[in-house]
Amino acid sequence: MNPAPNFDHLARIYRWLEAVTFGPALAHCRCAFLDTTHSSQNALVLGDGDGRFTARLFSANPAVRVDAVDGSPAMLATLVRNAGPDAARVRAHLADARSFTPPNPPYDLVVSHFFLDCLTTDEVALLARRLRPCVAPSAQ
Numbered sequence: 001m002n003p004a005p006n007f008d009h010l011a012r013i014y015r016w017l018e019a020v021t022f023g024p025a026l027a028h029c030r031c032a033f034l035d036t037t038h039s040s041q042n043a044l045v046l047g048d049g050d051g052r053f054t055a056r057l058f059s060a061n062p063a064v065r066v067d068a069v070d071g072s073p074a075m076l077a078t079l080v081r082n083a084g085p086d087a088a089r090v091r092a093h094l095a096d097a098r099s100f101t102p103p104n105p106p107y108d109l110v111v112s113h114f115f116l117d118c119l120t121t122d123e124v125a126l127l128a129r130r131l132r133p134c135v136a137p138s139a140q
Contacts, residue, residue: 051079
């Protein structure tokens with residue numbers, strides 16, 4: 001397994017770097033299915049970066065709790081900070097998702113944004129196999 005990438009040095013400028021590089025495209029993709037998450041109660045969010053999705057998820061769903069996993073302490077801190085008044089609903093986990101054991105299954109929502117491209121095809125397959133037992137049968 002390759003070492004986990006560390007995006008600490010990008011945490012402060014991630015939002016602006018994304019906007020300059022991709023315009024609104026990634027922001028649109030990130031929230032494209034947000035309206036289908038209203039009934040989710042327990043979410044596993046892998047590599048949300050600065051937490052813009054998690055903040056929007058909390059706005060859209062007042063009941064959901066999130067296990068947020070990121071390998072970057074700075075990104076994870078930014079995610080929690082961006083959750084604002086909903087930060088108490090975030091369970092932040094500083095970990096490499098490839099070896100992370102989800103602590104609060106079953107999850108009815110699993111989300112990863114622009115994270116899987118940091119992994120090899122074999123690592124993605126292994127991650128999917130590891131997470132499958134932690135996911136509810138009707139999960140999104």
